Amino acid sequence: MQATGPMRKATVAMYAGAALTLVAVLALVVDQSGGGLARHLHDTYPGRAPGWLDMATASIAGYLYTLYGAGFVLWLWMARKAGKGTRSLRIAATAAFVVGSVLLVYNFSQPHPLAVTVTGALPCLSGLAAVAFLWAGRATPKSVTA
Numbered sequence: 001m002q003a004t005g006p007m008r009k010a011t012v013a014m015y016a017g018a019a020l021t022l023v024a025v026l027a028l029v030v031d032q033s034g035g036g037l038a039r040h041l042h043d044t045y046p047g048r049a050p051g052w053l054d055m056a057t058a059s060i061a062g063y064l065y066t067l068y069g070a071g072f073v074l075w076l077w078m079a080r081k082a083g084k085g086t087r088s089l090r091i092a093a094t095a096a097f098v099v100g101s102v103l104l105v106y107n108f109s110q111p112h113p114l115a116v117t118v119t120g121a122l123p124c125l126s127g128l129a130a131v132a133f134l135w136a137g138r139a140t141p142k143s144v145t146a
Helices: 006-033 036-044 050-083 089-108 114-136
Strands: none
Touching: 006 036, 006 050, 006 114, 036 050, 036 114, 050 089, 050 114, 089 114
């Protein structure tokens, strides 16, 4: 079964989410290469030992790379399922969107550089669009005859 209408639009939104995830990874790589995260942590927590800053920087970067990697794989899996017209994807995509949104709120509460957090938020916009398209294709209830 091939995707049509809203399901096709959801597929495009999911591939856009995968692309935006790569943009978020690129922003993190650029930030890391310039020492932005380490500098941001140093400014946020002055007086901490250099070893602590190194550990915190590595931990946060590892968390973000893992999050982006898992998100990228999930985007591609969901886009493939949506491209085949798999209607049961609605619940999985909605759950992924909710989890991604919770992680986004968490990330905004953490001492990450703003540019890294904002670019990390971009895939959630695609997630919102994809979920909206998936549910827009929902069948309408049967009409009741009197």
